Amino acid sequence: MQLQNDKFFMKQNINPLSTKAFRGAAWISTSSSVKFITQFILLAIFARLITPREFGLIGIGLLIIGLAQIVTNLGINQTLVQFKILSKEDILIAHLLSVFLSFISAILIWIAAPLLAAFFNANEALWFIRVFCILLLLQSFYAVPEALFTRELKFMQLEIINITSYIF
Secondary structure, eight states: OHHHHHHHHHHHSOOHHHHHHHHHHHHHHHHHHHHHHHHHHHHHHHHHHSOHHHHHHHHHHHHHHHHHHHHHHTTHHHHHHHOSSOOHHHHHHHHHHHHHHHHHHHHHHHHHHHHHHHHTTOTTHHHHHHHHHHHHHHHHHHHHHHHHHHHTTOHHHHHHHHHHHHHO
C-alpha cells in the first residue's frame, strides 16, 4: 500500500528543481538572444558613427576591464552559490571582498594605463582604459546579488535585470 502512495505522489508532483532548471535555461537562452541581437545592432550603429581607430580604442579598454573582472571575481560568486549554509556574515564578507578586489584592480589598472596603452601602441586608449575602470568598480556591487539570485534559482529576475542593464 505504501508503494502505491509513493507512486501517486511522484506522479502528482513534478520535481520543482527540474522545473526551475528548465525555466532558468529558457530565461538564460532568451536573455542571451536579446543580448546578441542588441549587441549586433549597437555594433552596427557604432561602426557608422565612430572611426575604426576609435572603435579599436574602445575595444582595448573593454578587453582590459573584461580580463580584470575575471581576475577580481576569484570564484566568489561560485562559492556563494555552492555553500550549503550561507550566513549574513558570509554575504557581507563576499561583498566587501568583491568591492575591495575591484577597487585594488581599478587602481592598478589606472596606474598601469599608460603602459597598457603603450603595449597596444595606442596612446589615445589611455583615457578609455581609465574611464572603464569605473565600470569595474560598479560591477563589483552587482556580483554578490547576482550570485544570490543564481543560488535561489531566480533566473527570471536575474535575466530581466541583465537585459535591462544591457539595453540601457
